[in-house]
Amino acid sequence: MxxxxxxxxxxxxxxxxxxxxxxxxxxxxxxxxxxxxxxxxxxxxxxxxxxxxxxxxxxxxxxxxxxxxxxxxxxxxxxxxxxxxxxxxxxxxxxxxxxxxxxxxxxxxxxxxxxxxxxxxxxxxxxxxxxxxxxxxxxxxxxxxxxxxxxxxxxxxxxxxxxxxxxxxxxxxxxxxxxxxxxxxSKSLKTQLLVVLFVAIAMYFLMRFVPGNIALLIATLLGCGFGMVVSPK
Incomplete structure (x- = not known):
């Protein structure tokens, strides 16, 4: 590419x-x-x-x-x-x-x-x-x-x-x-891996309570918010 x-x-x-x-x-x-x-x-x-x-x-x-x-x-x-x-x-x-x-x-x-x-x-x-x-x-x-x-x-x-x-x-x-x-x-490796780990953990717990596709949507939104918080300003 x-x-x-x-x-x-x-x-x-x-x-x-x-x-x-x-x-x-x-x-x-x-x-x-x-x-x-x-x-x-x-x-x-x-x-x-x-x-x-x-x-x-x-x-x-x-x-x-x-x-x-x-x-x-x-x-x-x-x-x-x-x-x-x-x-x-x-x-x-x-x-x-x-x-x-x-x-x-x-x-x-x-x-x-x-x-x-x-x-x-x-x-x-x-x-x-x-x-x-x-x-x-x-x-x-x-x-x-x-x-x-x-x-x-x-x-x-x-x-x-x-x-x-x-x-x-x-x-x-x-x-x-x-x-x-x-x-x-544009973002450090540490920041990207933190977001990936956060989304993975969020998916793990969300799938215990809601269907997989809904869990994916919620985890995505939570991951976006988490990424904004941990990204350096």
Whole structure:
């Protein structure tokens, strides 16, 4: 990764994260197949919903016969963290049009957000629409393709966990966190590790009382506040 913010650079920068999309996408497609969803249904879900964890929940709720209102509400809560991410990244596109921002925000994911946070450490806190569009679009297409392939392979693979596919996204985020820590020179290593430790501890205790996705949202907010307190003025 370098300071280039061109469309081609966006294509190159997003490549390492694609392995996470492929692993989780294959697992999602396999689960969908074993739940008797058609390939077309899986493709449309990936293109319209485009949310890994939410798609797993949607499949289980469909099988349980849950009402549409409950499915919509659950999906919103699971992805509510994207509100925080979108607000954080919007400041870098204030000079761009509303439609540019809508396009960027619609396809923003955890991975492309983290990629953007790493990129700004190399570009003097700057981002350009063409760079993020490239990263978002490639991630979007790879995710959809991976879920469809997983669905087609569903009859051959009964347990995706035996291949470690469930760990793919975790491993990817560990790598992104490492890159963030080593490239962000605006904050000391000690401060960054303190925030990471605080969020990890907060998640540990919060998950005892609230669902995982809500715990993640609360821990993120608490981590932001803690980071403001411990960061040198």
């Amino acid at each position: 370098n300071a280039d913010l061109s469309f081609r650079s966006g294509l190159k920068d997003v490549v390492p994260t694609l392995f996470g999309y492929i692993g989780v996408g294959l697992a999602m497609g396999i689960v969908a197949n074993t739940s008797h969803l058609s390939v077309l249904a899986v493709l449309l879900m990936s293109l319209i919903v485009y949310a890994g964890s939410a798609q797993f929940i949607i499949i289980s709720m469909l099988l349980a016969g849950s009402p549409v209102s409950a499915i919509v509400l659950s999906t919103f809560l699971i992805n509510s963290r994207m509100i925080l991410m979108s607000m954080s990244i919007a400041q870098y596109f204030k000079k761009d049009s509303l439609w540019q921002n809508i396009g960027l925000g619609s396809l923003l994911t955890d991975e492309t957000f983290a990629l953007s946070m790493n990129k700004i450490n190399l570009t003097d806190k700057k981002l350009r629409p063409q760079w993020l569009h490239a990263a978002n679009i490639i991630a979007y297409l790879v995710w959809a393709a991976a879920t469809v392939v997983g669905c087609l392979l569903g009859n051959l693979i009964t347990d995706p966990n035996q291949f470690g596919l469930d760990f793919a996204v975790v491993g990817m985020f560990i790598g992104l966190l490492y890159l963030q820590i080593i490239t962000d020179r």
